[in-house]
Amino acid sequence: MKRSAVTALELFNELSGRFEKLEEEVKGSTIKFIEGVWEDFLKELEAAFGDTFELGLEGGNLQETFALLDKLVVQYRGRLEALVEELKRRLSEELLKELESKVKLALEAFEQVLRLLHMLYLHSGDEWFLYLAILLYALYKSRYPNSIYAIAGFGKFLRGELEEAFALAAYAAREGLLRRPPAGKPWENPKEWAKALELSYHYEVGMNVAAELVHEWGIADALREPE
Amino acid sequence: MRSASQNETCILLDTNILVDFALDVIQEQLREEERAAADFARKLVLLSECKLLVPEISVNVEFPRAFSRAVLEHHVTNEDKLRACLNMLRIHRVHLESCRSRDRKVLGSQRVEDRSRLVLQDRKSERI
Numbered sequence: 001m002k003r004s005a006v007t008a009l010e011l012f013n014e015l016s017g018r019f020e021k022l023e024e025e026v027k028g029s030t031i032k033f034i035e036g037v038w039e040d041f042l043k044e045l046e047a048a049f050g051d052t053f054e055l056g057l058e059g060g061n062l063q064e065t066f067a068l069l070d071k072l073v074v075q076y077r078g079r080l081e082a083l084v085e086e087l088k089r090r091l092s093e094e095l096l097k098e099l100e101s102k103v104k105l106a107l108e109a110f111e112q113v114l115r116l117l118h119m120l121y122l123h124s125g126d127e128w129f130l131y132l133a134i135l136l137y138a139l140y141k142s143r144y145p146n147s148i149y150a151i152a153g154f155g156k157f158l159r160g161e162l163e164e165a166f167a168l169a170a171y172a173a174r175e176g177l178l179r180r181p182p183a184g185k186p187w188e189n190p191k192e193w194a195k196a197l198e199l200s201y202h203y204e205v206g207m208n209v210a211a212e213l214v215h216e217w218g219i220a221d222a223l224r225e226p227e
Numbered sequence: 228m229r230s231a232s233q234n235e236t237c238i239l240l241d242t243n244i245l246v247d248f249a250l251d252v253i254q255e256q257l258r259e260e261e262r263a264a265a266d267f268a269r270k271l272v273l274l275s276e277c278k279l280l281v282p283e284i285s286v287n288v289e290f291p292r293a294f295s296r297a298v299l300e301h302h303v304t305n306e307d308k309l310r311a312c313l314n315m316l317r318i319h320r321v322h323l324e325s326c327r328s329r330d331r332k333v334l335g336s337q338r339v340e341d342r343s344r345l346v347l348q349d350r351k352s353e354r355i
Binding site for chain 1: 246257261265269274293303307311314317
């Protein structure tokens, strides 16, 4: 993932002094935004394919969720594509605009959304920002039809089922992950699938944000100096 | 880093590797050796399937001390920056805790330096 135009330092300096207020506003409005997207997704599913899928995605264990999604992809591949692409657009472009309005900054690329969320995580220590960034990273990495698994991951995330959310998202992004996913199915080993996604994220996004700040603040030079 | 024999062996992370892990791999101002060391450490901790031995003293004492000293020496007093630094330290430890292994078979630190040198040589030969 290329380094985006606005540096981590520039972003940090812009937000400095208003982090706490932003963290509260961004978290509140983003939860509502994602809940809205998820509800719309379930309604569209029900309208298009009946309530079996809608109910199945709301309940059920991870294996059942995968079985449902596999069935959707196989049986309704063509009809599903427009819905999935629209949801992906909402969770990237619309979410970017939503965040822009909160932080009062132009976010030129989706990568900057990830960097912003990671910065809010670094400042607040609230892992909610990190978890959202990781799910969005997986959505960004995935292509249709795999994106639907990442979208289903958001549903699990809203219900606090984090390991399942990450396992779904990891499966969606598996072809683009830098850390090789484990052998076996995601429902057999969700922890290891989740770990593959998290570590790939930290390698491509998280560590870049932290390391850039460490360098720009001069801490990196001091770290290298012998005592 | 994906051969079967490497999956069975461990690599010992000393404090120098923990420092390299915290540093930048992209900054153009850094020397080539520094970027290679940082990239090697990052790949080792986050992407490799090697088992990692992480000494408690390095994670809980030496690296936090080095990091804290660096923060103080550079007079980082801004509250937002301090909070970010504290969380970076915590996250650094979380990464290492999640990757560490309890296996006792150790790859000596000399082999780690040799591998770091190999990565640097590979990078140079790629450009040639």
